[in-house]
Amino acid sequence: MFRVKVCGVTTLDDAAMVADAGADAIGLNFYAKSPRCVTPEFAAQVRDRLGDRVQRIGLFVNEPPERIGQLADECGFTAIQLHGDEPLSMVAELRPWPVVLARRLAGPNTAVFAEELAALPADALPAALLVDAAVPGHYGGSGQQADWQALTDHDQWRRGVPLILAGGLRPYNVAQAVAAVRPHGVDTASGVESSPGVKDPRLTGQFVAAARRALGIGAL
Numbered sequence: 001m002f003r004v005k006v007c008g009v010t011t012l013d014d015a016a017m018v019a020d021a022g023a024d025a026i027g028l029n030f031y032a033k034s035p036r037c038v039t040p041e042f043a044a045q046v047r048d049r050l051g052d053r054v055q056r057i058g059l060f061v062n063e064p065p066e067r068i069g070q071l072a073d074e075c076g077f078t079a080i081q082l083h084g085d086e087p088l089s090m091v092a093e094l095r096p097w098p099v100v101l102a103r104r105l106a107g108p109n110t111a112v113f114a115e116e117l118a119a120l121p122a123d124a125l126p127a128a129l130l131v132d133a134a135v136p137g138h139y140g141g142s143g144q145q146a147d148w149q150a151l152t153d154h155d156q157w158r159r160g161v162p163l164i165l166a167g168g169l170r171p172y173n174v175a176q177a178v179a180a181v182r183p184h185g186v187d188t189a190s191g192v193e194s195s196p197g198v199k200d201p202r203l204t205g206q207f208v209a210a211a212r213r214a215l216g217i218g219a220l
């Protein structure tokens with residue numbers, strides 16, 4: 001599973017720049033209301049340009065599994081990210097595609113989700129749990145922070161599913177976030193942008209370097 005993901009890439013040059021910076025995954029957003037939304041044709045161009053240099057995560061919000069599977073076949077995603085209100089049962093429906101399940105956990109809903117996760121058979125668990133900020137009206141990309149404190153005991157309930165921390169991560173706070181939560185990996189969208197969907201090379205380089213250092217991956 002990826003360690004440093006930059007989500008919402010919208011140009012081939014930005015995709016190559018993110019890979020050159022040392023991120024090991026990029027997110028390709030198919031949520032029509034997002035300013036970072038891309039087309040299947042673009043996602044296929046990213047695959048053709050970058051190949052296996054980075055993991056390519058197709059991101060969806062409340063789409064039917066049939067459409068997701070069709071696009072995954074067409075675009076060659078390495079994993080699928082579900083970032084809406086999808087039920088946990090959808091993970092098994094999308095097999096064999098690895099699923100990164102995004103949840104906006106804060107306060108009591110963390111315990112509720114942990115109970116849902118505990119009830120799943122082992123072969124129906126997601127490949128990773130991406131924890132994002134819980135901002136009403138936003139699915140993601142809000143720049144708001146997740147509740148780091150609520151996640152400090154994630155080892156107790158996530159059944160070995162790697163935790164990816166997202167939400168308001170920036171070059172200046174990613175080390176503090178990793179120290180607080182000890183996630184498997186981190187993810188950012190707006191944290192490395194000059195405007196929505198436009199990745200800034202300097203911020204991207206700073207974020208990836210800080211994240212790799214904090215995660216103990218080492219410099220490029």
Ligand SMILES: O=C(O)c1ccccc1NCC(=O)[C@H](O)[C@H](O)COP(=O)(O)O
Nearest residue numbers: 007034139140141143167168188189190
């Ligand atoms: O980024 C978006 O526009 C977006 C829209 C709808 C659903 C998900 C979206 N992003 C998913 C991500 O994985 C983001 O990286 C994550 O929400 C963190 O975003 P940010 O706080 O801007 O770093």
